[in-house]
Amino acid sequence: GAVVSQHPSWVICKSGTSVKIECRSLDFQATTMFWYRQFPKQSLMLMATSNEGSKATYEQGVEKDKFLINHASLTLSTLTVTSAHPEDSSFYICSARTSGVNEQFFGPGTRLTVL
Amino acid sequence: QQPVQSPQAVILREGEDAVINCSSSKALYSVHWYRQKHGEAPVFLMILLKGGEQKGHEKISASFNEKKQQSSLYLTASQLSYSGTYFCGTDWFGNEKLTFGTGTRLTIIP
Numbered sequence: 001g002a003v004v005s006q007h008p009s010w011v012i013c014k015s016g017t018s019v020k021i022e023c024r025s026l027d028f029q030a031t032t033m034f035w036y037r038q039f040p041k042q043s044l045m046l047m048a049t050s051n052e053g054s055k056a057t058y059e060q061g062v063e064k065d066k067f068l069i070n071h072a073s074l075t076l077s078t079l080t081v082t083s084a085h086p087e088d089s090s091f092y093i094c095s096a097r098t099s100g101v102n103e104q105f106f107g108p109g110t111r112l113t114v115l
Numbered sequence: 116q117q118p119v120q121s122p123q124a125v126i127l128r129e130g131e132d133a134v135i136n137c138s139s140s141k142a143l144y145s146v147h148w149y150r151q152k153h154g155e156a157p158v159f160l161m162i163l164l165k166g167g168e169q170k171g172h173e174k175i176s177a178s179f180n181e182k183k184q185q186s187s188l189y190l191t192a193s194q195l196s197y198s199g200t201y202f203c204g205t206d207w208f209g210n211e212k213l214t215f216g217t218g219t220r221l222t223i224i225p
Contacts, residue, residue: 032211034212034213036215043117043215044157044204044215045215046212046213046214046215049212093156093157097211102162102211103147103159104159104204104211104213105159106156106157106158106159107156108156109155109156
């Protein structure tokens with residue numbers, strides 16, 4: 001149980017385009033989803049927290065107009081990187097948790113490369 | 116404010132023990148431990164909640180010292196599969212927002 005999927009697993013796009021990444025909880029209802037970014041050989045950095053049906057909360061320094069997060073249902077959250085630039089190239093990972101459970105379950109990650 | 120882990124990297128022979136420390140600058144509500152293999156997402160190992168408990172399963176255990184704002188992960192009789200980067204994730208406010216530590220790269224050699 002507690003499986004989280006992400007799609008796509010990798011994406012290459014041109015500078016200036018937008019990319020959407022999906023995060024799904026497959027066998028539980030995710031009341032909260034988290035989006036992280038990880039640059040090579042670095043730790044995971046929390047970008048934003050999203051709760052189903054409400055606006056996402058962004059961490060300091062993360063542009064909410066550039067990284068659009070939608071948590072429309074209890075099993076799906078999406079992250080859209082708008083007008084992507086090469087410096088946005090990174091490993092994007094989501095995690096999900098359900099109410100009353102402390103553990104966060106991570107998706108397999110999406111590697112974004114912006115040319 | 117990122118939790119500091121020590122050591123940064125360690126190389127062990129199969130069967131040896133390792134201790135990884137995680138030090139926080141703030142009081143901790145809980146500490147989550149993860150292992151990440153190259154190019155993959157982190158895999159959950161365990162959570163320690165406020166209260167100073169110690170947890171473990173098989174050869175991996177952890178402790179949580181509230182006073183020192185520290186947690187330690189203990190790996191005994193290490194196996195090749197233990198190789199990877201270990202991260203602690205600290206929850207300072209009980210809201211499940213994790214701040215991940217600097218990471219410890221563990222390499223197990225035969």
